Amino acid sequence: MAQKTTIWKITSLLLGLGLLAMIMYGCPSQTGMLDTRDAAQRVYVAPGEYDEYYAFFSGGYSGQLSVWGLPSARMLRNIPVFSQDPESGYGYSEETKPLLMTSYGFIPWDDSHHPDFSQTNGMPDGRWIFINGNNTPRVARIDLTTFETAEILELPNTGGNHASTFVTENTEYILGATRFSIPYEMDKDVPIDSYKENFDGSLSFIAVDPESGEMSMDFQIIMPPYHYDLGRAGKGPSADWAFFTTYNTEQAHTLLEIYASEFDKDYVVAVNWRKAQEYVREGRARTVPANYYHNLKDKNTGIASSTVHDEVLLLDPKDAPDMIYFLPTPKSPHGVDIDPTGEYIVAGGKLATVIPVHSFSRMIEAIENEAFEEVINGIPVLEYEATIAGEVENPGLGPLHTEFDGDGNAYTSVYISSEIVKWSLENFEVLDRIDAYYSIGHLMITGGDTPNPDRRYMVGLTKTSRDRFLPTGPKQLHPAQLYDISGDRMELLLDFPTIGEPHYAQAIKADIIRPNVKQIYDLDENKHPHAVMRPRDARVERDGNVVRVYMTNIRSHFTPDNIEGIRVGDEVYFHLTNIEQDWDMVHGFAIKGANSGEVLIAPGETKTIVWHPQRTGIYPFYCTAFCSALHQEMQGYVRVSAVGSDVPLTWRTGEE
Ligand code: K7E
Ligand code: CUA
Numbered sequence: 001m002a003q004k005t006t007i008w009k010i011t012s013l014l015l016g017l018g019l020l021a022m023i024m025y026g027c028p029s030q031t032g033m034l035d036t037r038d039a040a041q042r043v044y045v046a047p048g049e050y051d052e053y054y055a056f057f058s059g060g061y062s063g064q065l066s067v068w069g070l071p072s073a074r075m076l077r078n079i080p081v082f083s084q085d086p087e088s089g090y091g092y093s094e095e096t097k098p099l100l101m102t103s104y105g106f107i108p109w110d111d112s113h114h115p116d117f118s119q120t121n122g123m124p125d126g127r128w129i130f131i132n133g134n135n136t137p138r139v140a141r142i143d144l145t146t147f148e149t150a151e152i153l154e155l156p157n158t159g160g161n162h163a164s165t166f167v168t169e170n171t172e173y174i175l176g177a178t179r180f181s182i183p184y185e186m187d188k189d190v191p192i193d194s195y196k197e198n199f200d201g202s203l204s205f206i207a208v209d210p211e212s213g214e215m216s217m218d219f220q221i222i223m224p225p226y227h228y229d230l231g232r233a234g235k236g237p238s239a240d241w242a243f244f245t246t247y248n249t250e251q252a253h254t255l256l257e258i259y260a261s262e263f264d265k266d267y268v269v270a271v272n273w274r275k276a277q278e279y280v281r282e283g284r285a286r287t288v289p290a291n292y293y294h295n296l297k298d299k300n301t302g303i304a305s306s307t308v309h310d311e312v313l314l315l316d317p318k319d320a321p322d323m324i325y326f327l328p329t330p331k332s333p334h335g336v337d338i339d340p341t342g343e344y345i346v347a348g349g350k351l352a353t354v355i356p357v358h359s360f361s362r363m364i365e366a367i368e369n370e371a372f373e374e375v376i377n378g379i380p381v382l383e384y385e386a387t388i389a390g391e392v393e394n395p396g397l398g399p400l401h402t403e404f405d406g407d408g409n410a411y412t413s414v415y416i417s418s419e420i421v422k423w424s425l426e427n428f429e430v431l432d433r434i435d436a437y438y439s440i441g442h443l444m445i446t447g448g449d450t451p452n453p454d455r456r457y458m459v460g461l462t463k464t465s466r467d468r469f470l471p472t473g474p475k476q477l478h479p480a481q482l483y484d485i486s487g488d489r490m491e492l493l494l495d496f497p498t499i500g501e502p503h504y505a506q507a508i509k510a511d512i513i514r515p516n517v518k519q520i521y522d523l524d525e526n527k528h529p530h531a532v533m534r535p536r537d538a539r540v541e542r543d544g545n546v547v548r549v550y551m552t553n554i555r556s557h558f559t560p561d562n563i564e565g566i567r568v569g570d571e572v573y574f575h576l577t578n579i580e581q582d583w584d585m586v587h588g589f590a591i592k593g594a595n596s597g598e599v600l601i602a603p604g605e606t607k608t609i610v611w612h613p614q615r616t617g618i619y620p621f622y623c624t625a626f627c628s629a630l631h632q633e634m635q636g637y638v639r640v641s642a643v644g645s646d647v648p649l650t651w652r653t654g655e656e
Contacts (some may be wrong), residue, residue, distance in 0.1 A: 001469045036265055036611055039493045045072040050514075053446050055459065055646035056115045056129055057480070059083075060501025065142060070446065070507055071456055073482060073496045073623045080132045081140045081149050082110030083412065086597030090149070093540055093599050094573070094608035095297075095528075096405040098304040100134050101156050103291045111135045113162060114230075116173045116382030118213065122235055122451045126512035128213045128654050130165035130230060137161030139174055141213055144223055145518050150297045156290035157202045158248060163231035167649045169239040174215065175275060176204030177228035179246055184222070186291055195253040199225040205273060214296065219313040221271065221324065224377050225251055227260070228269070230335050235451050236342030238360045240274040243345055243609075247332040260332065261351060265384065267326035267587045268336055268347055270363060276315055284320055285313040300527035302605060318378035325367060326381040327358050335401035335442075339410065339425055340451045344389060346402040346410060355363045355399050355412055357428060359389035390428035396419050401504075403445045405455040405485055413440040413460065420483070421459060422490060434490045437481060439463040444505040447486065454509070458474050458483040461502045467496055478502060517585035521604030530575035535559035540651045547572045547649075552579050553587040553601060555628040557654075558621070561636030565649030568613055574621075578605045591638065598624045613640040 045051050053070025054076070059065055059420035063083030067076040084100070091100050091108050100108050110133030128150075129142045141151040155161050157294030160179030167174055181199040184189055191197045201223030207216050226247040231598065234241040234435040249266045250477035252259030289314040297304040302318040315325050327345070333356075335348035345358040366386035398416035405411070407423045418439050422432040440462045447454035466477040477497035484491045523533055532538050532550045538559040540547045547570050552559045558576075566572060576589050578601035590598040591611055599607040613619065641647045 002433040005429050006411045015403045016384045026192040034167040043071040043494050056511050057502035057505040057509040058115050060503050061111050062500030063112050066499055067306055075351055079147055084108040089597045089599035092597040096645040097302045098306045099152050099295045101293050101306045107136045115506050116165045116167045121169050122169045122466040124508050124528045132161050132164035134160050134162050139165050144513050145516050152295045154292040155204050163228050163244050166231045166233050168233040171208045171624045173244050174206040175231040178202045181225035195250055201226050204349045219285050221315045231336045232336050234342055235338055240340040242271045243272050243336045245336045265328040265330050266328045270325045272323050287311045288314045322375045326379055327387050328384040329356050335400040339404050340406050348399045348401055350398050355392035355395045358387045392423050401442045403443050413443045432489050434450050436462050437468050442504040448506050457487045518580050523604045531577045531606040542649055545570050549574045551576050556630035556634045558636050560651035560653050562638040562652040565647045566640045568636055572611045573608055576601050576609050578603050586625050590624050591621035592619045616640050616642050
C-alpha cells in the first residue's frame with residue numbers, strides 16, 4: 001500500500017511537471033523518435049550511390065569547413081580555410097602560406113562560424129562558399145570547383161568578425177561587422193575605461209566581383225560602440241537591406257554578463273545597403289587609414305600572394321540620411337533571420353521570453369511616418385510597436401536562431417531548454433517541439449536561407465553530446481542531428497559526431513555543384529613558374545645558399561630521386577609537380593627533419609615545401625600517399641654535407 005502511494009505521488013509529481021512544462025512551452029512533441037529501422041531506411045544511401053545534398057559545416061575553433069553528404073551524414077572532406085592543415089600541407093606549402101597572412105603577421109588559426117553560398121537571384125549558385133574568421137577578422141572564399149580556399153580578406157576596424165558571411169541576393173556584398181567594439185585608429189593605446197569616448201562599432205560591406213569572385217572591402221559604416229552579433233541580407237522586397245543584431249547597447253566594458261543585460265531591449269540594425277553604396281559612389285564616405293591584407297591565389301599558377309591595403313572608405317550615418325535604422329528588440333538578441341518572403345525579420349532574443357518578429361513592410365511605413373523614438377548618432381530608433389508583426393509566446397528558454405521551410409513554418413533553436421520549436425508565420429503559434437541533444441546552437445534546413453528552401457531535412461548543430469556516443473575522455477566531439485521536416489511533426493532520423501564546433505551550415509542540392517567539380521588540374525594550364533612537366537626536365541639548381549629541386553611525381557617514382565651536394569645552412573625548395581592526369585591520383589612528399597607538414601599534390605598540381613637542413617647526414621624522402629603497388633618504392637635520398645663542403649651538386653634521373 002505504502003509503495004503504491006509513493007508511486008502515485010511520483011506519478012502525480014511527474015504529471016504536474018509535465019503540465020507545468022506544457023503551460024510553459026506549449027504542447028510537447030509525442031516522442032519525435034521514429035521506429036529505428038524506418039529512420040535507418042530514410043538516411044540509407046546505398047554503397048556507390050551519391051547523397052542528394054552537399055552540406056557544409058563551419059568548423060568553429062578548428063577554423064575549417066567540413067563537407068558532408070545528406071541524408072547519409074557521411075563526411076566527404078574537411079577543407080582547410082583559416083588553419084594550417086598538416087594533412088594536405090595547406091598553410092605549410094609555399095603556395096598557400098600567403099593565404100594566412102594578416103596585418104598581425106602569419107596567423108595559422110581562426111574561428112570560423114557562418115558559411116554562405118554565392119547567390120544569383122537569391123538562390124545559391126554553387127560557385128563559391130564564403131566563411132568568416134571571427135578572431136583575427138577575416139573572410140574567406142572557397143572555390144567549389146576544387147573545394148579549395150582561393151582567397152582571404154582581412155577586415156580593418158573590426159574586433160571579431162562574427163556577423164559574417166551573409167551574402168546579398170546577387171552576391172553584391174558579403175556582410176561583416178565588429179562583434180566587439182574597439183578604437184578605430186590603428187594600434188590606439190587608450191584606457192579601457194574610456195570605452196564610450198574611444199571605442200566604435202563598424203559594419204563592413206565586402207564587394208564580390210561577379211566574374212572572378214574576387215573580394216574587396218568596398219566600404220564600412222561607423223556605428224555606436226555596441227556589440228554587433230549576427231547579420232542577414234534581406235530577400236525579395238527587402239533585398240536591398242541588411243540586418244544585424246546588437247547587444248551590449250548598455251556599452252559595458254567589464255562583467256558583460258551582468259552589465260550588458262540591463263536593458264529590456266537592444267536593437268536590430270536595418271541598413272539600406274543600396275543607398276549606402278550610392279552615398280559612397282557620390283563621395284560621402286571619407287577615407288581613413290587602415291592596415292589589412294588581401295590574399296589571393298592565382299588561378300594559373302596556384303600561388304597565393306598578399307596585397308596590403310592602407311585605407312578604407314568609411315561612411316558615417318550622420319552624413320547619410322535615410323539609410324540606417326534601429327529596431328528595438330528584446331533582449332540581447334543573437335540571431336536575426338529573414339523569412340523566405342523577405343517580409344519577416346525574426347530575432348532570437350537569448351534572454352527574451354518571446355521571439356519578436358518584425359515586419360519589413362511595417363518598418364518601411366514607420367520610416368515614412370517618422371515613427372521615431374529618438375535618434376542616436378544620426379540613426380533613428382523606430383518605435384517597437386510600429387515595426388513588430390507579432391511575438392511567439394512560450395518559445396522555450398534562450399531562443400537563438402530561426403530557419404524556414406518555405407511553407408509558412410519557422411524553426412527556432414532554443415539553447416537553454418535544448419529543443420527546436422516549430423511555429424507558424426501566419427499566427428505566430430507554436431506547432432511542434434522536439435528535443436535537441438544537447439544545447440542547440442544553429443540549425444539548418446536543406447536549400448537554406450533562400451526564398452525557396454527544400455522542406456526535406458533539418459540539421460541541428462548542438463554543443464554537447466555527453467552520453468550520446470561512446471565516451472572518448474573528458475571531451476566529446478560536437479554532435480549534429482538530422483531531422484525529417486517534410487511532415488507535420490519533426491522527426492529525428494540520425495545523430496552523428498562532427499569535427500570542430502560547427503556553428504552554422506549550408507546544404508545545397510548536389511546537382512548544382514557536382515557537374516562543375518574538377519577531377520584533375522590540367523597540366524596544360526599549369527603556369528607555376530617552378531613546374532616541370534616531364535621527368536627529363538627535372539633538375540636541381542643552386543643560387544648562393546638557395547637550392548631549388550624541380551621534381552616530378554608519377555607512379556611510382558620521384559625524379560630526381562637522389563640528390564647530393566646540399567649543405568647545412570642551405571634553404572632547399574622542393575617544387576613538386578604531380579604529372580598524373582587521373583582523378584584522385586595524389587602523391588605526398590615528406591622529408592625527415594622538415595619543420596613542416598607533408599605536402600599532398602593533386603594530379604596536375606605543383607606544390608612547394610621548404611626545408612632547412614640542420615645536420616649533416618643522409619635524409620630519406622618518400623611519398624606519403626599509398627599510390628600504387630610500388631608506393632613503398634617511391635622514395636629518394638638527400639645527402640647533406642657540412643657548410644663549405646665541396647661535394648658537387650648532383651642528382652639522379654635514371655637518364656644518366
Ligand atoms: Cu549562434 Cu557564431 Cu552564429 Cu555559434 S553563432 S551557435
Ligand atoms: Cu606516390 Cu605513394
